[in-house]
Amino acid sequence: MKKGLLLSLCMIYFGSIAQQYDPMMPAYFMKKPVAKESAKVKQKTYYQVNQIFLGEHDRRAIVNGEIVRKGDWIRSARVVAIEKDKVLLKQSGKILTLHIEDKIPRVRTN
Incomplete structure (x- = not known):
């Protein structure tokens, strides 16, 4: 048993x-x-200014490898302004300031 x-x-x-x-x-x-937690985690979007072009009548920038102008969209942000050393983006109602890195050469067009 x-x-x-x-x-x-x-x-x-x-x-x-x-x-x-x-x-x-x-x-x-x-x-x-x-x-369940992985579905809730949002990935942050990072932006990097590669170059800024300032012409007489046109301003352009290369952000994350894409050429953009004022008013263009890059991912989920809109380009608000392009200045000599920074690019301003608007994302979800917030203004993001992207500064150009010092190690990247600046290009001047005249």
């Missing part, structure tokens, strides 16, 4: 361990935990 009870308990225990992970099971059968 004791041997039968011990044997049945061992079978139940090892059976539950065997069902936990099967390396041969296809990926679409495996249950993946859903991370």
Whole structure:
């Protein structure tokens, strides 16, 4: 009687361990935990001024590798102004000031 009870308990225990992970099971059968927090995390958008071009009648800037003018959109921000050393963006009602890095050469057009 004791041997039968011990044997049945061992079978139940090892059976539950065997069902936990099967390396041969296809990926679409495996249950993946859903991370609720990862869906709520917003990625911050970073902007970098690469160059500023100041012409007589036109001002342009290269922000994140894209050429923009006043009024253009870059990602979720609108270009408000382009000055000799900075670019002003408006994003979600806030003004972002992007300064050109000192190590990038300034280009002057006349």
